[in-house]
């Protein structure tokens with residue numbers, strides 16, 4: 001049971017690979033594919049609206065346990081570089097670099113490109129990722145890729161298991177009304193275990209509700225552990241009140257004004273007070289204004305690339321989050337590299353949760 005984001009630049013072979021790994025399902029700015037055979041269940045997320053918008057990329061990464069970074073024979077383009085920066089800022093540890101369209105390349109060129117990627121990734125969280133050549137035309141490398149995915153699945157499954165005793169948390173990615181059933185949401189359990197009849201709250205709307213029933217791959221179950229992709233029928237909330245990014249949990253912080261301990265990307269123009277930017281956290285996003293920056297306790301008006309600083313942001317709408325969530329600050333107006341900084345909550349916020 002593993003959720004996989006297939007990312008990369010435009011025309012890098014993402015959708016072709018996704019279609020070979022699973023069956024196409026729901027399609028919005030992300031396209032879902034799934035595969036289930038015995039114990040093996042894969043959920044694949046193709047951020048089809050990327051690179052036009054960074055949001056589908058952030059959504060896919062927040063939904064995934066692991067990443068397949070697709071690089072075609074022509075090499076990395078600006079968007080692939082931006083994907084690497086996103087992976088590194090989010091601190092994503094599990095993934096594979098997939099050299100797509102291997103039938104259009106040759107062993108010498110593949111090795112030469114693999115050496116280049118290794119050099120490029122050596123200072124990032126992707127430094128130990130396998131690099132694998134695959135063709136969806138000739139099926140070269142597909143079995144090896146699936147085997148490597150299974151190995152990573154085992155690792156992420158054991159990490160999910162370690163959260164079993166923690167309070168449950170579900171990230172909602174789709175919601176709709178089903179005739180005769182009522183409000184249904186789709187999402188992923190990212191922590192703990194949920195049970196039928198659990199009474200929890202949807203954040204940031206702070207609506208108390210009950211889990212009426214749980215389905216995993218269209219089969220009714222009594223409970224679902226961390227890592228599961230679930231469909232939930234909910235009592236006490238209408239589907240139209242629930243949006244992608246809402247979180248089912250016992251307790252979340254909610255705020256529209258926070259201070260983040262930030263690492264400013266080395267590959268960004270830096271950050272300045274007064275600028276209007278965008279923030280992503282889990283599956284939520286919102287415009288923000290940078291209202292203050294401090295370095296070593298001193299207020300400053302701007303910081304350069306590579307800085308560490310405290311950044312105070314005023315968010316257009318209230319977001320829900322926990323202490324472990326990474327916030328990504330982004331500038332949608334930058335033409336090439338839009339991710340500016342990654343931040344964590346520095347201290348407990350005075351949240352109204």
Ligand SMILES: Nc1nc2c(ncn2[C@@H]2O[C@H](COP(=O)(O)OP(=O)(O)OP(=O)(O)O)[C@@H](O)[C@H]2O)c(=O)[nH]1
Nearest residue numbers: 009010011012013014015016017101102135136137
């Ligand atoms: N020869 C060959 N062509 C491939 C392979 N995989 C994908 N292609 C072709 O490459 C082109 C791009 O592939 P897609 O899978 O659409 O790539 P994508 O990253 O989803 O592209 P966008 O969503 O448009 O950014 C298509 O014309 C595919 O038919 C492959 O393994 N071999």
Ligand SMILES: [Mg+2]
Nearest residue numbers: 014015016048
């Ligand atoms: Mg595509």
